[in-house]
Amino acid sequence: MLRFLHIYLAGLLGALWDGVATSGLGTIRVVNGDHCSGIVEVNFHGQWGTVCDHGWDMRAANVVCLELGCGLAEFSHGAEFGLGSGRIVVNSVKCHGHESSLVHCNLSPNKNSFCTHKNDVGVKCTGTLFEPRLALLSPQSVFSSGESVHFHCSSIMQLNRISNVHLYKHGIATPLVTQRADPTQMGVDLTLSDVETFYQGSYSCQYSVTRGYPPQQVSSSPSNTINITVVDLLTPQLWYNTSPEAPVASVIKGQGFNITCSTLQQYPGGSFQLRLVRSNGTVRQSLPAPSHYVTFTFSDAQSANEGYYYCMYRVQLGGRTFVSRESQPLPIAIRDSDPILSPMVISWLVSGVTFVVAIIIILTVAKVVCNKEKKPSELERETRTCVDNTYVALSVNKL
Numbered sequence: 001m002l003r004f005l006h007i008y009l010a011g012l013l014g015a016l017w018d019g020v021a022t023s024g025l026g027t028i029r030v031v032n033g034d035h036c037s038g039i040v041e042v043n044f045h046g047q048w049g050t051v052c053d054h055g056w057d058m059r060a061a062n063v064v065c066l067e068l069g070c071g072l073a074e075f076s077h078g079a080e081f082g083l084g085s086g087r088i089v090v091n092s093v094k095c096h097g098h099e100s101s102l103v104h105c106n107l108s109p110n111k112n113s114f115c116t117h118k119n120d121v122g123v124k125c126t127g128t129l130f131e132p133r134l135a136l137l138s139p140q141s142v143f144s145s146g147e148s149v150h151f152h153c154s155s156i157m158q159l160n161r162i163s164n165v166h167l168y169k170h171g172i173a174t175p176l177v178t179q180r181a182d183p184t185q186m187g188v189d190l191t192l193s194d195v196e197t198f199y200q201g202s203y204s205c206q207y208s209v210t211r212g213y214p215p216q217q218v219s220s221s222p223s224n225t226i227n228i229t230v231v232d233l234l235t236p237q238l239w240y241n242t243s244p245e246a247p248v249a250s251v252i253k254g255q256g257f258n259i260t261c262s263t264l265q266q267y268p269g270g271s272f273q274l275r276l277v278r279s280n281g282t283v284r285q286s287l288p289a290p291s292h293y294v295t296f297t298f299s300d301a302q303s304a305n306e307g308y309y310y311c312m313y314r315v316q317l318g319g320r321t322f323v324s325r326e327s328q329p330l331p332i333a334i335r336d337s338d339p340i341l342s343p344m345v346i347s348w349l350v351s352g353v354t355f356v357v358a359i360i361i362i363l364t365v366a367k368v369v370c371n372k373e374k375k376p377s378e379l380e381r382e383t384r385t386c387v388d389n390t391y392v393a394l395s396v397n398k399l
Helices: 002-022 060-066 343-374 378-388
Strands: 028-034 037-044 045-052 071-077 087-094 107-110 124-125 135-136 142-144 149-156 162-169 177-180 187-194 201-211 214-220 226-231 237-241 249-252 256-260 269-277 281-288 293-298 305-316 320-323 330-335
Touching: 002 060, 028 060, 028 249, 037 087, 037 149, 060 124, 087 214, 135 226, 149 162, 149 201, 162 187, 162 256, 226 305, 237 305, 237 330, 256 305, 281 293
Parallel strands: 045 087, 142 226, 249 330
Antiparallel strands: 028 037, 037 045, 037 124, 071 124, 087 107, 135 149, 149 187, 162 177, 162 201, 201 214, 201 226, 237 256, 256 293, 269 281, 269 305, 305 320, 305 330
């Protein structure tokens, strides 16, 4: 009966201590050292006290160091930091190593006189937070404008000690994404939505923890970096050149013409694709793009070249193929040459007719003038006749 009562009282005392652990034991700290090393103290109902070394081991020391945000414990003993002072509030400690705080371990209050300050526990931590690891969840690192990029930031530190995880872009001080840590997982997914060319660059992640007394937010060192590329292909422009005598949007059969495709965006290894849509099918041809434009040459226009032309820009980056939108259609008709209707032929004909008419007019005027100068009067004819016949005919006035 007495044994049962003893067990009951011990359980009741443990329950009461557990209640204290969640309320009165709200914080821990280290003294006689720096913020990551020293004698361990626990706040018990607003009063700080030391911890006796009964049951204390490296697992408990790691819990303290992680709670402080100081990495893992290098060693654990109190002799290096001298003797503590004040009350000894904890008699024994048993930690599994995964607890988020020392007060969540199995603690027994100090109710006997076997512990002295010679038994006070102390820790020396590595002093740094563990560097997280950033990974890209997609197999490629090249994305098209408008897509989402998914990262995964993980740490060997249990996430129940981490408050927030941040995704940083190199050159920007504020994080682009902040995600609260999930205590049930070892990593956090970070997503960049609807990316644009602005998002192209190097990324790293960091996490922050609350440590010290009074509590303060401390960030870990940056993770490894991951580079992403964002491809934003603009719609290309196209135009054509042909002989000046050809009608608009037409090419004379047998003559040559050129179609030029152009874009403001250029990537290594890009190419232009020209697509011809005809009534009986589609024809495609491609040319590499050493610059921001390329010209497709057709030396002998035939009926097969008639239709609607579209231009696209195409590039392969990071194992992916990116294709721009098609340009506006360019209609081209192939027409037979017609010398009668040809503007040049008509010009020649007009020039020839004008020249002939001018010659005729000149000859007619010259003939009229010449005839007028050579036609003698009646008297002159008679006088000339008399002279020619060696006599002179005189006019006789009749009375």
